Amino acid sequence: MIKIDQIDLAFLHLAFSNNGKFDEQDLVKSELAYLGVGRTLDRIANLKERNLIELDGSSFRATGLAQELLWNKNESLETRILKLLQIKSFEESQIIRYLIDSPDLIRQKIEEARKKGLLIFTTIKKDDKVIMVCELTAEGNEFIRDQLLDIKSQLQKTLESMSKKVQDTKADDEKIKSILQKIREIATELD
Numbered sequence: 001m002i003k004i005d006q007i008d009l010a011f012l013h014l015a016f017s018n019n020g021k022f023d024e025q026d027l028v029k030s031e032l033a034y035l036g037v038g039r040t041l042d043r044i045a046n047l048k049e050r051n052l053i054e055l056d057g058s059s060f061r062a063t064g065l066a067q068e069l070l071w072n073k074n075e076s077l078e079t080r081i082l083k084l085l086q087i088k089s090f091e092e093s094q095i096i097r098y099l100i101d102s103p104d105l106i107r108q109k110i111e112e113a114r115k116k117g118l119l120i121f122t123t124i125k126k127d128d129k130v131i132m133v134c135e136l137t138a139e140g141n142e143f144i145r146d147q148l149l150d151i152k153s154q155l156q157k158t159l160e161s162m163s164k165k166v167q168d169t170k171a172d173d174e175k176i177k178s179i180l181q182k183i184r185e186i187a188t189e190l191d
Helices: 006-016 024-029 031-049 064-070 077-087 092-099 103-115 138-148 151-167 173-190
Strands: 053-056 059-062 119-126 129-136
Touching (some): 006 031, 006 053, 006 064, 006 092, 024 031, 031 053, 064 077, 077 138, 092 129, 103 119, 151 173
């Protein structure tokens, strides 16, 4: 998977909040104006090299690969939130801004992920204010890694987990052997 940092995120967000494109005027009006011309051109060149943006006339267009990072509506919102938190810990309002989805739905998914232990809220001091940020947990990182596995790898991991659970049960040995044999047969079919 392609890794992006906070500045890459700002460029791609600029595109996706403007129908997938941005131009020089959009950059001047954006939070990226502080970069200056040289750093902006370097960043754009880097994003082009990584196939995240492409030239489209006088503007730049985010590619399908860029959309897959955080803005693919076919991927669960919970997964997209956790992937965003891999970049940096964010306030809830920033998550809402970057993901360009329904604020209420994002808040709901953040709370569900928190209850599952995939993210936590932490307080930090910023500009003499105490703010709450969402931070990815180790379990959240593992969840994302599992989501990125291909379907075959996901099935094999699930079968391994099932085998372990069966071995830890208090069922009789013959029943355990029978279940484990069936799981091994399924796993062999995947190879």
